[in-house]
Amino acid sequence: MFNILRSYSTVTGACLAFLVLSLSSVFGLFGQNLHFTDTALKSFLLQEMSLDLDSNGLADAFLDANSDGEIQQSEALQAKRLVIITGQNYPILHVGDLQAFTQLKSLHLQRNGLIDFVGLQLLNLQEVYLSDMNLMDRVDLSGCPNLHTIVLESLSHLKHLNLKNGSFANQSFSLFYTNVVESACVDSIQAEYDAVAQCFLNGNSPSYTCSMGQNTTEQGLENQNPVIAFPNPCSNFLNLQAMEKPVSIRLFNLQGQELYSSSQTNSVPMAKYPPGLYRLLIQSSNQSHCISIVKE
Ligand SMILES: [Ca+2]
Ligand SMILES: [Ca+2]
Secondary structure, eight states: OHHHHHHHHHHHHHHHHHHHHHHHHHHHHHTOBOOOSOHHHHHHHHHSOOBOTTSSSSOOBOSOTTOSSSOBHHHHHHOSEEEEEOTTSSOOOOOGGGGGOTTOOEEEEESSOOOEEOOOOOTTOOEEEEESOTTOOEEEOTTOTTOOEEEEESOTTOOEEEOOOTTGGGOOBEEEEOTTOOEEEETTEEEEHHHHHHHHHTTSOOOBOOEEOSOOOOOOOOOOOOEEEESSSBSSEEEEEESSOOSEEEEEETTOOEEEEESSOSEEEOTTSOSEEEEEEEEOSSOEEEEEEEEO
16 A cells, blocks of 8 residues: 555656646746847847837837846747837847747838848748838848738838748739839849839739849939928828929828828828828829828
């Protein structure tokens, strides 16, 4: 009897030990602190809001949910939509650390010193917005095969763009290229500004299948800004100052829906729209320009 009890308790003990080990390894995995090679990126993610929970293009929650001053694996896996708009305060140079954010669907990077966007393999990523980054010269999205929306805007030194991935030739990408990037030719892919802009002008959900082309010349990378919109961020009204009188002014949300259109105006009423990111398309007699507008 004693032996039976002893073996029973040994088995129970072994089971408990196994359970404890399993649980600790599970919690160990998800509770693991992420290591960041780019400390500015880590600082930003800890100190500023970066999660966009309501999909309006503006951050509204902190990634460090348990406020322990570290980003755990579990916190990274909760991130579906990440907004990183840093200004001068966080000199982020690379985005490779975002590789741990494997559940990301949408990534928005704006106004920082990033010099490239390369090396990320994110299978769930569907949308990428890159704008107002004057130092960025290389964008390689070939590790993100499920992208359907790519917005590249005001990347005045962008020279190398790679959208190529295994199924690229059969896929349709939505691209908005605005004012400064008129033609991106990298590897064998050429995406032409005019065709994309035309889709946008038609008010459709913009969709443009890049063709495989031989032409790799770069053209029209002038850095002019013929339209000024202010204040931006705005609240009730957005004022426009254009070198040439606009023929039409149209406001879109991030889903591509047209919210407002006018031919005779130098200000756009914004009061009735919810806070978020919008795009203003200004067409003059011979060119069109797109500006990102933040409504507070
Ligand atoms: Ca939001
Ligand atoms: Ca944390």
